[in-house]
Amino acid sequence: MRIFARAVIAVALSTVAVLAPIAAAPAHAEAPKSLKKEVAAEVEAQRKQIQVMVDQIFSFAEPGFQEIRTSEYLTDILAKNGFTITKGVADIPTAFTAIWGEGGPKIALGSDIDDVLGVSQMPGVPYLKPMIEGAPGHGEGHNSGMPMMVAAAIATKKVMEKHGIKGRLMLWPGVAEELLATKAYYVRAGMFKDVDASIFGHVSNDFSTGYGEMGNNGLISVEYSFKGKTAHSAGMPWEGRSALDAVEIMDVAWNFRREHLPLTQRSHMIITNGGGQPNVVPDKASIWYFFRERTFDDIRKLYEVGNDIAKAAALATGTTMTQQTLGYAAPNFGNKPLAEAAFANIKAVGMPKWSADDQAFAKAVQSFNNRKIEPLKDEVTPLSTPESRKPSTGGGSDDIGDIMWAVPTITIRYPSNIPNMIGHNAIAAIAMATPIAHKGVEAGAKAVAMTVLDLLTTPKLIADAKAYFKDVQLKTDTYAPILTDEDVPAIWLNERNMALYRPLMEKYYYDPSKYDTYLDQLGVKYPMLEGPAE
Ligand SMILES: [Zn+2]
Known part of the structure; x- marks a missing residue:
């Protein structure tokens, strides 16, 4: 079946190749450039708010199913911006949907919000220094994804209102992604039933997207x-x-x-x-x-x-x-038309403008932690395709897979972290409340917002995405999660951990009314380039 599907793609590609010199049509239908410029400016206008959101959620540092403060914080912001909030969706207390708009296509925007047990880290300090020994920390960078989606959604909403563009935006958080424990339940509860297309965001040190079987487990x-x-x-x-x-x-x-x-x-x-x-x-x-x-x-x-x-x-x-x-997680499968549209926008946005301070800090983090020295990237990563990827030998999982098998979906990876960190390690938390994280989120939010505008203004893109989903993706495999009707979300997980650590963590919560940035509150100068005291 897979070979058949690839053959279809190959035929389609060769047809395009033949026609391209004559028609010179863009690879996909897209929104007018002027609207994209406007939406990018609306994201830039939120630069301060992006920094505050990224820092605030970093300071909450809540593990799976205990994202109580994070969830409250995000829903407050979205409610204030006119979104209708439904809390506790899919019988998960920290899950929610935030919906705005009417008519037109319904676009889902989501990213994860939980952190990792035992990797507490002082942000902006270039070597390992726990904030609270043994406490959870954002050693995966999930503090940045929803701020990116919120900024993208608010910017898109403004442009939609100004130009009378019809459509609905649905924001949702990836609760307990580190436990791979919720998205199959979201799908089972019908959260994505009437969604036309979905964009997921994940932190990275590169700016990229891709399609097809993504090769993970x-x-x-x-x-x-x-x-x-x-x-x-x-x-x-x-x-x-x-x-x-x-x-x-x-x-x-x-x-x-x-x-x-x-x-x-x-x-x-x-x-x-x-x-x-x-x-x-x-x-x-x-x-x-x-x-x-x-x-x-x-x-x-x-x-x-x-x-x-x-x-x-x-x-x-x-x-x-x-x-x-x-928990359960389906293998990931990215939607080709969506990925191509998003990739054009990623290229148009380009990498953040890293300062000499950002590069010096990245180098300090890499050298103090014996990681390969490599500067923050200055070019976006080519579109990842089944042809460009190496044969898969398996790897990690992401339960966005379940949503990918429910509606056309892609993951946009945005550049908010330093190259060559170790995942699920405290060193991956170091940059996540610094200008590196903030700039990456701003770039990612622009690409997301521009892609949403493409989806809202060009019905052909949604039609193509749905056709690929049905005619290519669903012919490679059938969504068959191992969940029975008796299975329920494991919402008790991490309860005891947070009963122990939350009281110790509360005094470190970021107070943006008193301090410009979280680093200011912690007394960490940026960029800190000195190593640990001998
Ligand atoms: Zn993750």
């Missing part, structure tokens, strides 16, 4: 819990049945089996409960696995291997096993 996140029987570990161990033994056997068995799994799989685990104390045979123990693969079917097969091994571990230890799905 989808996944299922599942926790296995074993139940045994307590006994005195020394006095009468024969009376006990250890749930922890089952957890350990499951792990050992999985790691032997790993050798005989496809090279594209990724699987990893943590032990969420390993018992109480050594002299009590643990009657309860749990292990949490992520099983990642390239296609819906292969994710399911990998999951079934995991289920078999969990059952075998229970059998081997005389315990019983129950399992709970904690």
Whole structure:
């Protein structure tokens, strides 16, 4: 099926190539240049507000399902700007939709808002320095995505009002993306039912987009819990049945089996409960696995291997096993017409104008953390296509995949971070409340807003996007998430973590009424180029 779909694309491309010299038509229908100039100016007019939003959410630093302050903050801004807010969508307390406009196409704009456990970091300090040891932090840069979408939406709304352009904008946050735990539920709840096209944003050190099978893995996140029987570990161990033994056997068995799994799989685990104390045979123990693969079917097969091994571990230890799905993510598939439209806008916007200070700071961060020295990029990245990408050997996941299989969707990656950082590490948080992050968000917001205008003013673009979705994407695979009707969003996750850390974090919340920037509040001079004291 995939070969057939590629052949169709190849034929279509060769037709364009033949016609191009005669017609010299643009690759896609687009909005008038004058409107795009206006919307870019409306984004620039929000430069201060972009900085405040990026810094504020950085300071909240909330992990998945605990994005309480972040969600309140964003919905307040959107409500003040005339958007109609619905909170708690898909039975997820920190999820919402914010909708404005009437008639015309409905365009969804979203980005993630949660952060990563244990990677607290002082922004603007070029070496590792936790703000609060052990607390969560924005070591993925998810503090920047919704500020970009909010700025893009407000700018677009102004241009729509001024010129009487019909259309509806729906903003939504990626809650608990680090847990891959909500977007399949958004789709299941019908949040994207009447959406015509969707643009997702993700932080990067480059400015790019792409289409086709994006080559990453989808996944299922599942926790296995074993139940045994307590006994005195020394006095009468024969009376006990250890749930922890089952957890350990499951792990050992999985790691032997790993050798005989496809090279594209990724699987990893943590032990969420390993018992109480050594002299009590643990009657309860749990292990949490992520099983990642390239296609819906292969994710399911990998999951079934995991289920078999969990059952075998229970059998081997005389315990019983129950399992709970904690998240799901579909493989990503970008929409070609949308990606081409967005890419033209990315090129038109270009990279942010980095200052000598920005470049000096990036270099300091790279050198103090033993990363490859490479300047902030000064050129946008070429459009990523199935032909330009290397064959996939698997990798990470992003649950935007589920939305990509519901409506035509692309991801725009915007340049708010420094090259060669380590993902899910505190060093990736260093730049995320500095001018580097702010400038990248402004550039990204312009490209998003210009692409939304393309969608609103040229019905052909939406028609082409829908045709590609139906005639190309849906012929490669069928959306088949591993979720049952009994599965519910795992909204209890990270509750205990935040009960511990939130009181310590509150005194670091950014107060824009007192300080120009978050770095000012923290007393960090930009660019800080000195290393740690010896
Ligand atoms: Zn992310």
